[in-house]
Amino acid sequence: MDHEQIGARLGTIRRRRGMSMAYAASQAGISKPYWSMLENGQRRFEKRGLLETLAGVLHCAVSDLTGEPYLPGDRESAEALATLPPISAALHDSTLDDVSRDLPVRPVDHLAGLAARANAASADSRYGLAGRALGDLLTELHVHAVTGNTDTRRAALRALTEACIVAIGTARTLGNNDLAAAAAQRAQDAAARLEDAALGGFAAMSASIVLGRMGARNGARRTISAALNAVSDADPDKADSAPAEAAGMLHLASAQLAAKSNDADTARTHLDLAAELADRTGERSTLHYDFGPANVQAWSLSLAVELGAGPERAEQITSRERYDSGLTSRERRAALHFDLARAYTQAEGARDNDAVRHLDLADQVAPLRIRHDPIAHEVLAELDMRARRRAWELDSLKARLRVG
Template sequence: MGMSEVFVMDTNAGIGARLRQIRQAWRKSLKVVAELAGISEGYLSRLETGQRALDRRSLILDLANALEVAPSEITGSTIATLGEFAEDQSLGPVRLALLAVSMGEPQGRVLPVEVLSARATAVLDAQRDCRYADVGVELPILIRDLHTSLAARRDVDQLLRLATLVHVQGTQAWLMDIGANTDLGWQAAALAKAAAEELDESVTRGVSAFGTAFGLLGAGAFDLARATLSAAGVGTRTPEELQLNGMLVLARSLTAAAEKNHAERVTAIEHAAELAERTGEGEALWFGFGPSNVGVWRMSVALEAGEYAVAAQVARTVNPEALASPTRRAAYWREYGRALARLPRQQDAAVMALREAELISPVRIHRHPFMRSVLSELLTKTKHRAVRRELRGMAYRAGLPV
């Protein structure tokens, strides 16, 4: 069977269905793929049928290696129905803006750095607040104007700082949240990296490293993500540096969990907690680092390690109202729902937690491949009529067959 046939897949399918489609396209048996991935044949079958959520980076990489495809071929783009959200209409203009910049022809306007900074702040605030349609409207024009102004070589240092921040916390984050192709997010991370390298300043390099590491994690390049984070070299002299350092340490913990390195992930998360005690709840560089956010990351790290009961236990120690931004609150409820979904007799509570996340940020439930997989699993388990009705509504809105 030719390679082209592997890519002709149902874009509305869940991650398990795509896994099955790829396996069948390559004419590989359940037994062979399961052995290569280090799991049982029965477990692989349950993953493919949606009875178990495929929601860990390490397992996705193991399966991708077994199938000899990129991890992104399994996770795929999660934009099932283009136009479902207002922000979908901006994906084309953002893609064209990134392409124009990569060709050295941004075709924007040369503007004062103060004007660009104010516009960037508005975009980053909107991203933090889950106002994705507003981000999508402003982002392509900002990208073009920012890079056109950079090409004019005035206020270069300030514009390089701004470009790095916009592309990591704006462009890349927005693309990830709306479920765009991972290659687009990587383009944004690459632009941030180029700006940070030209400026050669520790904080800007640290922001870029965070974005680059997440792009590498999504691609399954865990070793490169670890190396990128280790080389960031951000100090701890200022509150901004402390908070950025904390975020990089959190990313190291998640990377270690994906690499199945228990000692490193525990050491990193405890270091982050120590830094959070020093900073308190912060909002430097739109990261929202602080004790509450460390709690959410503890949940994510435990989930990546497959420790669902631990993640649920951590969730009970975190006050979601203490999380400063809608983005973080949505992440809390999303991760809590993921944890509860795998615990005995907690499926109803899992559905309600995921519904809380959906109310805050629908796109972060409908478009995240992990969450679509969790919804598929819950559909096979949830029996309570009223809760099942709520679940079916979420699954339908996520474009899953119900």
């Protein structure tokens, strides 16, 4: 089982760090018996915040515990994973000041169109399509950003930021947080050169998610704080609501960080601020970030799960008719159904059928989004262990996620 493998890695790394179990547990803010149960595979790792905290205590990457990136289990996963090396090469081969000047490049408007199409594919969790030729696209946009005239440079920097956002989502979803962090930094640098606070806010929000996944919560908070300051006076009633959307997404990211640290009051404060902005902007989707009331509701569920209050919030959400209709991207719909599965799993067996149903829905909507998520593997393993009889739905999910 996945939790047993993670627990074994946890114990191995702790011992190699020369830490006693009691000391490691105290640093993580949990009891020694609980740490022992984690190492021995008697407790699961169903909260991202827990995995990030443990990695931080042991001074290792979360992927060192989870074993990411996972080997491809199907052709779609293999094609998506194959896009990562060219993306990495492009980001390390070019900078915003130095590029290879003898490379042939396509017109910047054409490249901007490709970046937008890649972003649309990423929002629908089609990461193989989104990342296909993304390395070449990144390289050519760098060339324009360095060698073009003023208008060309600005167009290239804007498209480069969007292409980097695609790279962030692809790499993060497939388990390569180091590459996602590199893409996030480049996106923020490009937006800074444009002096576009809204674009920088969206890039910073994505960067903070990656930093949080890496356990770098202080870095994530600094990133969010700086970006929020730049859009602090955003007017959600203006025709151009992008700055307010960026501010809202940054508040959601702040709420998530607080929830992972069990700071419910701070999480609620930022969630309320995001909700106030969303009520005024309505449903928007600048750069496919899908900010609006529906997404704020979805994030509220994710926060509740991290804070251990998932079942109650899940009931409130699902009691509403067409509760997922406002989410326009497949990635966001899958995330909502996945969090519903996580929430119902917290009901200690009373809502396992609902948990299985929502996990199956999430995988149908965005399989790559779910099959490469270690938390999804943990949730499925827990549901399988508690099952009183064999069920086709569980067996099918286990085969698709390669669990058990």
